[in-house]
Amino acid sequence: MKLVSLLGCAAAFCLSVSVTAMPATLSKPQYSPPEQTIPAAQDIPYPGTMKLSVDAREHEQGIFRVTQIIPVTQVGRITLLYPEWLPGNHAPRGEIEKVAGLEFSVDGKRIDWVRDNVDVYAFHLNVPAGATEIKAKFDFVSATVNNQGRIVMASSMLNLRWHQVSLYPAGYYVRQIPVEAQVRYPDGWQAASSLRPIDNIDGAVVYDKVDYDTLVDSPVFAGAHFRAYKLTNRAHLNIVADDPKYLEAKNDQIALHGKLVREAEALFGSRPYDRYDFLLALTDEMGGIGIEHHRSSENAVGRPYFTDWDKGPGRRNLLPHEITHVWNGKYRRPQGMWTPDFRQPMRDNLLWVYEGQTQFWGYVLGARSGLYSKQDTLDAIASIAAAMDQRVGRQWRPLVDTTHDPIIAARRPKPWASWQRQEDYYNEGLLIWLEADQIIRRESGGTKSLENFARKFFGGKNGDYGVVTYEEQDVIDALNEVQAYDWAGFIEQRVHQVTSEAPKEGLALGGYRLIYVDRPSPYILANDRRRKQLDLSHGIGLIMGGKGTIKSVVWNSPAFKAGLRSGLTISAVNGQAYSDEQLKQAIIDNEGQDRSIDIFAKNGGAYHNFLVDFNRGMLYPQLEKIAGEGVEESGIDRLLTPKTQ
Incomplete structure (x- = not known):
């Protein structure tokens, strides 16, 4: 009886507490969507030319001083944007946290600004009556140690990236906004860019007027130790280094870079640029980078690129990859990755074409030019195939989903990359396009290859550094025009479906098999x-x-x-x-x-x-020639054969 009584009291107590703690109704707010405060971009000319002045002389402390004149034709509220979604990064990478000391003025009088409370890359200003231009001033305080981001200023060089040191007006396609830029570099330094300098005024290099889209696509390398080499009539190799001894390239090394340009133009059958400038930094001080641009590369590698030439291929596949992007990624671009400004999100689902086929052609061009030996290229493909075999995450995550990784993961380290997967569209994409090449060779009786697709799909007008967009169906249609096959099913299975094994069929079709040996290549x-x-x-x-x-x-x-x-x-x-x-x-x-x-x-x-x-x-891992393929060239052998002298 006592036990029952105690239990009853406990139950009553619990019921009492429960009833007391719970109100009859809960407060329920209603969602209030944010006001659309930023005008959509329109494809209309911007009324006026922005003037951008950058002082890059404080390189020891990593500070860019920026002054920008922005014409205005209206009073009241206008919105200025800082670039957020950056081409080549495939993700929102604008370092707005490094913008400091921002102020605006009209006729010498400071005006207030407010940051948008949704899009933090947007700044709203009220333009007073009678104003014809706004002056913006700010500092871009770049990283001084690695954990703050990529270092772009060092003791003997810098990488000027225009999106980091400029604003642009909302409401316009960036290709419709003219801009004139000038830069003060440290005394004695030389600079290179796809932008053409037209004057030097009081120590400032003045560049030709371009649209803002072209400006952002035209980075600068400048340094105290600089050398430029003419590769062809329209291509140059511009090098900055931490120390002048690393600039000592041999003639045959430079000649291979010239052959790279000729092989690329022979592959695609066109030249969609007026001039192409490789920008290459040899440095252990400035951060590494590998970003494509339409008329230049933007690459920083270790110092001994030339001096350790005989110790292995090193990073010599980087420039073949970057120049391939002129055609694949810049001239031809997935529709979802072309945006009218740097505010609109990019849709990366075709990166298996954009980066995957570029990775494929990069290694092919490396071999054809001689920057990579044929054996080094075979060893690289073996390592890639073996590494993709380790990506057991393909059991749950199809390749197409890895194209979102630049946004999802932002290239941060992962605890279990083989299970989570990474940006596998690069190297697994290479294997897929290798298989496509070998299928075309087989189905056509050896009369065609993926090179026919490359010329048809990526080739354009000489000198045209505009953009032509495409969708997945366009890729399938172009493949079928080259060689009839179930390309839709091929892509569906290898790109959009989960699978248990890496796509290595191209190796066997090309006359090689993946084996494992006891010595590293x-x-x-x-x-x-x-x-x-x-x-x-x-x-x-x-x-x-x-x-x-x-x-x-x-x-x-x-x-x-x-x-x-x-x-x-x-x-x-x-x-x-x-x-x-x-x-x-x-x-x-x-x-x-x-x-x-x-x-x-x-x-x-x-x-x-x-x-x-x-x-x-x-x-x-190692590639072994399949028995019976040793007498005559296999498909992969023919793929890697140079096309020019």
């Missing part, structure tokens, strides 16, 4: 040296960074099944102090043995033993 060794890593991903499933730190672990690999993950620090292997050589030797010694490899690793203040069940020894 020079390509892998050079890649490890550049990335300061040890790649054991194809066997035990680890990539090691410096000082024994695990850089990444392949999902479902032996290392994964043992419980290892990225970020752990290995202290010992089989009871011996860790070194890269000790880990490799342990793997070699364990080949064919019925035992585990004992890895002792630290996580914070705790230590653990991880027993890795792996006895297959060292494994590195």
Whole structure:
């Protein structure tokens, strides 16, 4: 009876508390959508020419001083925008957080501004009566250490990116906004850009008037140590370096870059530029970059690009990739990736064409020009195919979904990249287009190839650096015009559907198979040296960074099944102090043995033993010629054969 009574009291108490705590009704707000405060872009001429002046002399502290004159033809409210969605980045990458000291004035009198409360890249101003122009002043305080973003100013060079140092008026297509720009560089420095300088006024380089779209597409490299090489009548290689000794390129090295241009023009059968300028920085101080532009590249690589030429191919596939973008990505562009201004979001779902086929042609042109040897190219394709085999995330995430990764992940490191997937449209796209090339060769009896598609689809008018857009169906139609095949089904299966295996059929059709050997290729060794890593991903499933730190672990690999993950620090292997050589030797010694490899690793203040069940020894990818293909050239051999002398 007492127990029942106590239980009854408890229940009553709970009921009482429940009733007391819950009000009869909850407050329910109604959603109030934000007011549309920014005028939509219209394809009409902007009334006037903006004047942009940049002082880039404070390079030691990373500060660009900006003064901009913006004509106005109306009083009252106007909106100025800072570029947000940047071509070539495939995502909103505008560094508006680095804009400081912003102020506006009319006739010397300061006017107030307010940032839009939805689009923080927009600034609203009230223009007083009688005003004909607004003066904007601000500083772009660029990164001074790596964790603040990419460093664009260093002790002996800088990378001027116009979208970082300018505003533009809302309500107009950016191709309709004229702008005249001038820059003051540090004394004695030389600069290169696809923009043409027309004057020098009081130490400021004055550039020819262009539209704002072209301005943003025309970055500048400037430096104290500068050299320019003429490659062809319309192409130049412009180099800045941390030290003049890195500028010492040999004649045959420069000649290969000239051959790259000729091979690219022969491949696509056109020249959609008036002049093309490779911009190449050889630096360990300024941040690395690889962005395409219609009439230039924008690339920063390590210092020994020329001086370590004989130590492996290094980054020499970068410039072939970038010049391919002139045709694929700049002249021909997916409809969803062309926008009227830098405010509208881009739709990246055709990056498997934009970047995937560029990756494919980049390696082909690297081989045809001689920047990559044929063997280095085969070794690169082997590594790519093997790496894509590790992307077990294709079981749940189709390739097309990885095209959204620039927006989703912003290239931040991932804990389990092989399961999450990354921007796989680059390298898996390469494999898909390799297969397409070999299918066309087979179906046409060797009379056609993907090169016929490239000339038909990407070729344009000489000198036309405008844009022609396309959709997926246009790609399918063009492929069928070259060679009839079920291209719609081909693309559906490889791009839009999940699968269990990387698309390696192009290797076999091209006369090669992927095998694994016990020694790394020079390509892998050079890649490890550049990335300061040890790649054991194809066997035990680890990539090691410096000082024994695990850089990444392949999902479902032996290392994964043992419980290892990225970020752990290995202290010992089989009871011996860790070194890269000790880990490799342990793997070699364990080949064919019925035992585990004992890895002792630290996580914070705790230590653990991880027993890795792996006895297959060292494994590195390689392409092997299929028997019967050695006498005559296979499809891949013919693909990599130069087209020009």
